[in-house]
Amino acid sequence: MASQTSTVPRDGADPDILPRPDFAELVRVSARIGCLSFGGPAGQIALMHRELVEQRRWIDESQYLSALNLCHLLPGPEAQQLAIWIGWKLHGVRGGLAAGLLFVLPGALVILALSVLYAHAARLDWFAALFLGIKAAVLAIVLQALQRVAGRALNTGFKRAIALAAFVALTLFALPFPMVVLGAGAIGMAAAAFRPGLLALAAASAPAPTSRRPWGETIRAVIIGLTAWLAPLAAVLVLLGPDHVLSRIGLFFARLAVVTFGGAYAVLAYMAQQAVTGFGWLSAGEMADGLGLAETTPGPLIMVTQFVGFLAAFRTPAPFTPLLAGILGAALTTWVTFAPCFLWIFALAPWMERLEQAQRLKGGLAAITAAVVGVIANLTLWFALHVLFTRTVPVRLAGMQATLPDPASLDWRAALLAMLAAGLIFVARRNIIAVLALSALGGLALGSVG
Structure with a gap:
């Protein structure tokens, strides 16, 4: 049957019947x-x-x-x-x-090509200068994300308190990201049950559905989805052992995939800190470079995980060649990151009408979204410290720990380019691609200046 895509129905057709494509x-x-x-x-x-x-x-x-x-x-x-x-x-x-x-x-293929180029050209002076500008632009882009999410999410005092608590927990107490996000969700569910006004939740507008519960579809989707998601990771663990870099990549990003509430920016700080300081797969500057590459390509921003997986495997390739190891790392990272999305949708889409009436679930999501503001604020601070300064100093006091910059290590070129990018975003209202391109040109111009 041929598809119909015209918005004007044929003679005698019901305008309320949607056309269905082949x-x-x-x-x-x-x-x-x-x-x-x-x-x-x-x-x-x-x-x-x-x-x-x-x-x-x-x-x-x-x-x-x-x-x-x-x-x-x-x-x-x-x-x-x-x-x-x-x-x-x-x-x-x-x-x-x-x-x-x-x-x-499409985005995965572009990121893979750019990762290969990055791995082979990162030590060239012109390439480093180019990414000096890109890193500075990323700082301004993350700041814009913080402004947008905060403006949309923090519409009550309770939500602002959750955001502040999340920022303090991550910045001063170094609590794990999953604990912060899931803790905020639990608080939101409790608030939705007893004081929904704290989260500005609207009452359910439709009666609960009376149709049968689609347990069979969901169970089949969960069994098939989990098997498909975890089979490649299981094969890597069996063939290469749990200590191989590919096994570590797969396990880390599989865990990350189930706690990525609130969008890519919410998990970037946690991912960056683990990839940089926990596993030592790449530097903080390289993490910012990867985010800049992901901003310029189609597809989800969380595609930056593929860049991390490629570099991690490329630099510890045995028993493969560096290029093959990098491609395997990128492929495994992409699979364990995105395959769960199919599982969630195929398992839960038949329940959509019921989920829309789940007030406690809405409360948990509202609180998580508020906590994400604090998470992105932590990410902004983390990027600012590592983009603008070449040295940082850890400070511990009364059970708290923080990272402070060494003022003498300020990179004035990065600071100047970050201000340029901020002006382009907040004043000139230029789009992200234009900001990244202009900042990269600025990096090339300033790269040879000490």
Whole structure:
């Protein structure tokens, strides 16, 4: 049956019946979206809305918003999960697989190519100068993310208190990121049950659904999804042993995948600290470089994990060649990071109507979103210390610990470029790609200046 994508119905057609594309057309449009999905989750969600709701009318507005609400409840990149849900809604599991994979693959291939280039050219003077500007721009971009998330999330005093507590817990007490996020979720669920006004939660607007509970679909999705997700990691553990770098990469990013609430910026600080100081896979400056590369490519920002996995394996390649080890590290990282998104959607999409009525779940998400503001503030501070200064000093006092910069180690070039990037973002309102490009040119211009 041929697909219909016109917003004008044919004579005698019911205008309320949405056109349903055939599978081939879904694949073509999903590939187009995957190649054009720049601008982070906000831009990606807006792109899908324009392409699929406004222009082609494959999904109606209420369905789209309901699915987006569900994706906000789940760990992982919400834009990719929304793409998976749309494919599932239109063509079942094969539609979800096609839409989700095509949303990620273009960016994954670009990041892999850039990672290979980075690994071979990072020691060249011009390349270092280029990334001097990119790192400075990343600092301004993270600051913009902090402003946006705070403006949207912190609409009550209780939420502002949660954000502050999260920042203090991470910055002064070095509590683990998963503990902070899950603790905030538990507080939010309790508040939703007893004092929902603290979180500005609206009452459920629709009666609870009366249809049967889709346990069979969910159980099948969980069994198949878990097997597919963990099988490559199990193979690596058996063949190479738990101490091999690929095993460590797989285990770390698999754990990270289940606590990535609140978007990529929420977990970047935790990932960066573990990758830099915990495992020693790369330096703080290289972590900022990777984020800059991820900002310039289509697909989810959390694709920066692939850059980390590539460098980690590239630098400890045995028994493989460095390039092959890097590619295996990138592939494994990408798989364990993004495969759970399919599991969540296929298992929970049939429950959407019931999840929308789950007030405690909404409270947990609201509190996690508030805590994410504190997490991103911690990330901003972490990047500022490592981008603007070449030396830092650890300080311990009364059970607290903090990292302070050595003022004498200030890199005036990075500070100047960061101010330039901030001006382009907050004053000139330039987009991220333009800011990164101009900052990179500024880095090239200042790279030879001591």
